Amino acid sequence: MSGYLLNRLGQALFVLWAAFTISFVLLQAMPGDAILIKFQNPELGLNPQQIANIRASYAADSAIWVQYVQTIGRFSTGNFGYSVQAGVPVSTMLAAHLPATLKLASLGFVLAAVLAVAIAFVSSLTPFAWLRGALQSVPSLFISIPTFWLGIMLIQIFSFRLKLVPVINPGPWQELILPVVTLAVPISAPLAQVLVRNIDDVLTRPFVAVARAKGATRHWVLWRHVAKNALLPTLTIAGVLFGELIAGAVVTETVFGLNGIGGLTERAVGSQDAAVLQAIVVLSALAFVVINLIVDLLFPVLDPRLRTKAGATA
Amino acid sequence: MSTSAAASPPVLEVENLSISYHDGIAHHRAVHDVSFRIEPGEVVALVGESGSGKTTTAQSIIGLLQANGRIDGGSIKLNGTDIARWSDRQLDVVRGAKISLVPQDPASSLNPVKTIGAQVSEILRIHGAASGHALEAQVISLLERVGLSEPALRVRQYPHELSGGMRQRVLIAIAVALKPQLIIADEPTSALDVTVQRRILDLIDELRTEFGTSVLLVTHDLGVAADRADRLVVLQGGRVQELGATKIVLAAPRSAYTRQLIADAPSFSAVARKTPATAREKAAPSDNDVVIVDGLVQDFVRPDGDGKPFRAVDGLSFRVRRGTTHAIVGESGSGKTTSIRAIVGFQKPTAGRIEIDGTDLSQLRGETLRQFRRKIQLVYQNPYGSLDPRQTVFDIVAEPLLNFGRLARPAREAKARAILSRVGLPEAALSRRPHALSGGQRQRVAIARALVLDPDVVVLDEAVSALDVTVQARILDLLDELQHDLGLTYLFVSHDLAVVRQISDTVSVLKDGRLVDGGAVEDVFERPGSDYTRELINAIPGQNRAALV
Numbered sequence: 049m050s051g052y053l054l055n056r057l058g059q060a061l062f063v064l065w066a067a068f069t070i071s072f073v074l075l076q077a078m079p080g081d082a083i084l085i086k087f088q089n090p091e092l093g094l095n096p097q098q099i100a101n102i103r104a105s106y107a108a109d110s111a112i113w114v115q116y117v118q119t120i121g122r123f124s125t126g127n128f129g130y131s132v133q134a135g136v137p138v139s140t141m142l143a144a145h146l147p148a149t150l151k152l153a154s155l156g157f158v159l160a161a162v163l164a165v166a167i168a169f170v171s172s173l174t175p176f177a178w179l180r181g182a183l184q185s186v187p188s189l190f191i192s193i194p195t196f197w198l199g200i201m202l203i204q205i206f207s208f209r210l211k212l213v214p215v216i217n218p219g220p221w222q223e224l225i226l227p228v229v230t231l232a233v234p235i236s237a238p239l240a241q242v243l244v245r246n247i248d249d250v251l252t253r254p255f256v257a258v259a260r261a262k263g264a265t266r267h268w269v270l271w272r273h274v275a276k277n278a279l280l281p282t283l284t285i286a287g288v289l290f291g292e293l294i295a296g297a298v299v300t301e302t303v304f305g306l307n308g309i310g311g312l313t314e315r316a317v318g319s320q321d322a323a324v325l326q327a328i329v330v331l332s333a334l335a336f337v338v339i340n341l342i343v344d345l346l347f348p349v350l351d352p353r354l355r356t357k358a359g360a361t362a
Numbered sequence: 363m364s365t366s367a368a369a370s371p372p373v374l375e376v377e378n379l380s381i382s383y384h385d386g387i388a389h390h391r392a393v394h395d396v397s398f399r400i401e402p403g404e405v406v407a408l409v410g411e412s413g414s415g416k417t418t419t420a421q422s423i424i425g426l427l428q429a430n431g432r433i434d435g436g437s438i439k440l441n442g443t444d445i446a447r448w449s450d451r452q453l454d455v456v457r458g459a460k461i462s463l464v465p466q467d468p469a470s471s472l473n474p475v476k477t478i479g480a481q482v483s484e485i486l487r488i489h490g491a492a493s494g495h496a497l498e499a500q501v502i503s504l505l506e507r508v509g510l511s512e513p514a515l516r517v518r519q520y521p522h523e524l525s526g527g528m529r530q531r532v533l534i535a536i537a538v539a540l541k542p543q544l545i546i547a548d549e550p551t552s553a554l555d556v557t558v559q560r561r562i563l564d565l566i567d568e569l570r571t572e573f574g575t576s577v578l579l580v581t582h583d584l585g586v587a588a589d590r591a592d593r594l595v596v597l598q599g600g601r602v603q604e605l606g607a608t609k610i611v612l613a614a615p616r617s618a619y620t621r622q623l624i625a626d627a628p629s630f631s632a633v634a635r636k637t638p639a640t641a642r643e644k645a646a647p648s649d650n651d652v653v654i655v656d657g658l659v660q661d662f663v664r665p666d667g668d669g670k671p672f673r674a675v676d677g678l679s680f681r682v683r684r685g686t687t688h689a690i691v692g693e694s695g696s697g698k699t700t701s702i703r704a705i706v707g708f709q710k711p712t713a714g715r716i717e718i719d720g721t722d723l724s725q726l727r728g729e730t731l732r733q734f735r736r737k738i739q740l741v742y743q744n745p746y747g748s749l750d751p752r753q754t755v756f757d758i759v760a761e762p763l764l765n766f767g768r769l770a771r772p773a774r775e776a777k778a779r780a781i782l783s784r785v786g787l788p789e790a791a792l793s794r795r796p797h798a799l800s801g802g803q804r805q806r807v808a809i810a811r812a813l814v815l816d817p818d819v820v821v822l823d824e825a826v827s828a829l830d831v832t833v834q835a836r837i838l839d840l841l842d843e844l845q846h847d848l849g850l851t852y853l854f855v856s857h858d859l860a861v862v863r864q865i866s867d868t869v870s871v872l873k874d875g876r877l878v879d880g881g882a883v884e885d886v887f888e889r890p891g892s893d894y895t896r897e898l899i900n901a902i903p904g905q906n907r908a909a910l911v
Binding site for chain 1: 424426450451454456457458462463465467470471472473475476477520533
C-alpha cells in the first residue's frame with residue numbers, strides 16, 4: 049500500500065514538473081514579452097536606458113536556464129512572482145479570481161455527475177423501449193454541442209425570451225445557474241456514455257443472475273449490485289474529464305463575463321503576461337494531478353480486490 | 363438414491379415447453395415441446411451438449427430467460443401451479459424461496475465488491491426471513507453447514523479472498539438458505555478441479571437428503587449425471603431424445619444420440635486407446651527420448667518481497683519417447699502451466715535441465731531460441747481466446763510460415779491448405795473468421811496452426827477441456843491419427859484423468875510443484891503410488907456406471 053502511494057506521488061510530482069517545464073519553454077519561445085508590450089508603448093515616453101533598467105529588475109535578460117532555475121525555485125516555495133501588466137503579485141491575482149472558478153467548476157462537475165447518473169439509471173430502469181432509446185441518444189447529442197454556442201443559446205432562451213434568469217445584476221447564485229449548466233452538459237455526456245455501457249456490461253455478469261435468483265427485484269439488483277460495479281470504471285473517466293472541466297471553465301467564464309481564472313487567462317494571453325500564465329498552467333496541472341491522485345487512492349477503498357497485495361490471493 | 367412418494371404431486375412438471383430467441387430479425391426456436399417431471403427429493407439431470415437447450419430450459423423454470431428469449435408454449439407447473447407466464451413481480455416471491463439456483467462459474471457468480479456475509483444474508487433479507495442478530499447467526503450457521511472453515515471470518519471476507527471451491531460452497535449456502543423445494547444446479551462443478559468437484563457434488567447430495575429438496579442438475583458431463591441423478595433427460599437440439607431412470611438409460615439407451623454420448627464420454631470408456639504393453643515399454647529411458655526434463659526448479663519472487671521466493675516447480679523430472687504421449691496431470695496451482703512454460707522456452711528455469719530433441723534449452727539465446735520454437739508448438743485450452751478474431755482461418759494458419767523461413771506465397775498457400783485438410787476442415791472454412799466456426803472447428807484451426815511448422819513436439823495445454831464430449835472425442839481421434847501419421851510427440855496437460863487414461867502412454871502427476879507419481883499410465887492408474895493420485899482417480903465421475911456395466 050505505501051509502495052502504491054509513493055509510486056503515485058512520484059508520478060504526480062513528475063507530471064507537475066513536466067507541465068512547468070513545457071509551459072516555461074513555450075512561454076520563453078514566444079516572440080516579444082510582457083515588458084516590451086507594456087513599456088515600449090511610445091505614449092509612456094521611456095528611453096531605452098529606462099526600459100533596460102526595468103528589464104534588469106525583472107531579470108528578463110539573464111540566461112534562460114538561470115531564469116528556469118530561479119522560477120522553479122520560487123514556485124516550489126509558493127512564490128509565483130509579479131505580474132508585469134498589473135504590477136501586483138501573481139498570487140494576489142489568483143486569490144482574487146480563484147473562488148469564482150472553483151465555485152463554477154465544482155458545481156459544474158456535480159451537475160454533470162447528477163445528469164450522467166440520471167440518464168444512465170433511468171434508461172436502464174425504464175420499461176419503455178422508446179424512453180430508453182431517447183435517453184441513450186442524449187449523450188451523443190450533448191457531446192456535439194460546443195460550449196460557447198450552448199452558453200449563448202441558454203442566455204437567449206432563459207434570460208431574454210423567458211426572462212427566467214436575470215442577466216443584469218443577478219444575485220451571487222443566480223449568475224451561476226446558466227454557466228454551470230453550460231459547463232456541465234458537455235462533461236456529462238462522456239460520463240453518461242461510459243456509465244450506460246458499464247451498467248449494460250455488469251447486467252450480463254453471472255452474479256446479477258444469482259441476485260435475481262435470490263428473488264431480488266430489478267431495482268434492488270440495480271442499486272445494490274450493479275451501481276457500485278458500474279461506477280468504479282467511471283471514476284477513472286471522471287478524473288480525466290477534470291481536464292475538460294478546466295478548459296470548459298475558461299470558455300464559459302468568457303461567454304458569461306465571469307471574473308474567474310478563465311477571464312484572467314484570457315487577459316494574460318493578450319498581454320503575454322508570462323508570470324501569470326506560468327502560474328495558471330502549474331495551478332491547473334496541480335488541480336488535475338491532485339484530483340487524479342484522489343481517484344487513485346479511492347480505488348482501493350471502493351474495490352476490495354485492490355486492497356490485498358498482488359500475489360497474495362491463491 | 364431417493365424414494366419418490368407417489369402420493370404427493372411432482373415438485374415440477376414441465377409440459378410441452380417451447381422457447382425461442384429473437385435475434386433482431388426473427389424468432390428461432392431453441393426448445394421444442396420439452397416435457398419432464400421432478401418428484402419430491404429426486405435428482406433429475408438435463409444432459410446435453412452446448413446448444414442442446416438444457417440451460418435455456420433451466421433458465422425458463424426460474425424465470426430468468428435472457429431478455430430476447432420468450433416462452434412460446436407449454437407449461438411449467440410448480441406444485442401444480444403454472445408459473446410459465448407469471449410476471450417478474452410474481453416470480454420474485456418464488457425465486458430464492460421455492461426455487462433456487464447454483465450457478466456454473468463460482469468465480470464470477472459472486473459480487474466482487476460485497477462481502478460474503480452481505481451476499482448470503484441478502485437472500486434472507488429479501489424474503490424477510492431474518493434480521494439483526496438472528497440474521498448474522500443464521501448466516502454463520504449456513505456457512506458452517508456447507509463446510510466452510512472459520513465461518514465468522516468468511517462473513518467479512520470478499521469473494522476474491524476465497525478459492526473456487528469455497529466460493530461454490532457460499533453459492534450453495536445461498537441456494538439452500540430458505541430450504542427451497544427445487545434447486546437448479548447449472549453445471550455446478552464444471553469450472554472446478556476434479557477433487558473439489560466431487561466434494562461439492564457430495565455436499566449438494568447431502569443437503570438434498572437433509573432438506574428433502576429436489577435437484578435439477580444441468581450438465582454436459584454424462585459421468586456426473588450417471589453418478590448423481592435418479593433420472594436422466596437427454597436433450598439434443600432443443601428436443602428430448604430420451605428420458606428415464608438413470609440406470610436403464612445408461613444400460614440400454616434407446617436413442618442413437620444417447621448411445622453416441624455414452625460412447626464418447628471418456629469416463630465411461632473402459633478401453634484405453636493405447637495398448638498397455640507398448641506403453642509400459644515406452645516408460646523406460648531410451649536413446650529415442652525427444653523430451654528430457656531433469657530436476658526442473660522454478661522460483662518466483664513474491665511481489666510483497668519478504669525475500670523468500672515462491673517455488674512453483676520443485677525438482678520435476680521426466681522423459682518422453684518420440685511418437686508417444688506424455689500427460690502432465692494436476693489441479694490448479696500444481697505447477698503444470700509453469701513447467702510447460704519452461705519447456706517451450708518462455709521462461710528460464712531457476713535450476714534443472716531441459717532437452718528437446720537433443721538441444722539443451724539453457725544454451726539458446728535470441729535468434730537460436732526463436733528458431734528452436736518451431737520444433738515445439740502449443741495448442742491452448744481456449745480456442746476462442748487464442749485465435750485473432752480479425753484474421754481469417756487461412757491467415758491464422760499461414761502466419762507461422764511468415765515468421766519462419768521465406769516461403770513464396772503460392773508455397774505458403776499450398777502448405778496451409780494441405781494442413782487444414784489434414785485436420786479435417788472444409789475448404790470453405792479458409793476464408794472464414796473464428797467467430798463463424800464452432801468450438802471444435804476452432805480447436806482444429808489451432809491444431810493446424812501448431813502443425814504447419816512441422817514440429818517434433820506439440821504441447822496440448824488443456825486442449826480438449828472446453829469442448830463437448832462428442833466434439834472432444836472427434837478431436838482426440840484426430841490427435842491420435844496425426845500422431846500415428848506424422849510421428850508427433852505430445853505433451854498433454856490436463857486435469858481430466860479420464861481423458862488422460864484414454865490417450866496417454868506415460869504420465870506425471872504433480873501436486874504443489876512436486877512429482878508425486880509417474881510412469882506408464884496403466885501402472886499409475888492401477889497401482890497409484892501416492893494418496894493424492896488415488897484421490898484424483900476416485901474423483902473421476904461416472905464410476906457408478908463403470909461398476910454397473
